[in-house]
Amino acid sequence: MTSRDRGVVLVHDGFNAQETWPFECLRCWHVWEVHYVVRTVTDDHGNEVRVWLRSGVPVQPPTSGVCCPGCGAYHATSFPRGYLSRHPELLPAPRPRPVAAVAAPVRRAVPSRAPWPGRLLVAMGAPVLAFVGYELYENLVAVTGPH
Structure with a gap:
């Protein structure tokens, strides 16, 4: 019994590449970068397949629509690769984490209903x-x- 008889397609050697895609939200103007590992493999039939990975998990390619981490909108556009490295002023400044928030758990107030x-x-x-x-x-x- 061969691998074709079992419904399995053999994959030949492939290679991995790391890509960084810069994005900007068209709703809140938030700018961020996403790091991907792109695995390119060729199957037994000669077809080339690209698998996009983030933290080892397969994800949709960045051209299929990205959700803004700031406001949750799907109205994002991408810059050319390497654009943000040439224009670091577009990236938001990292915010320092307050020391008190690390030491004690934060209790959130339960929102009350608005009066009539x-x-x-x-x-x-x-x-x-x-x-x-x-x-x-x-x-x-x-x-x-x-x-």
Whole structure:
């Protein structure tokens, strides 16, 4: 029994390359870089396949759409490779981590519900009340008034 009989395709030698892709979010203008390992292999039929890896895990290629780590939008564009190394002023400055946040766990306050928007209810209710009052008045005057 050969490997073709079992549904397995043999993969010949391949090679790995490291690529860094710079991105910019078109919504919040956040700029970041993503490091990939691109594994290029050739199967038994001569087809070349590129597998994109991040931390050893296969991921979608960067041309398929990237999510912004700042705001979560999928409206990102990429710069040419090496662009950010020539323009480091575009990269955000690394923020130092506060010492107190490392020492003690951070407790987050549970958000409470907002109170009823009284002004909005008055702003919407007053015109509706005026309209209903006018219609009632017109109907009562038309019914009881002289014809």
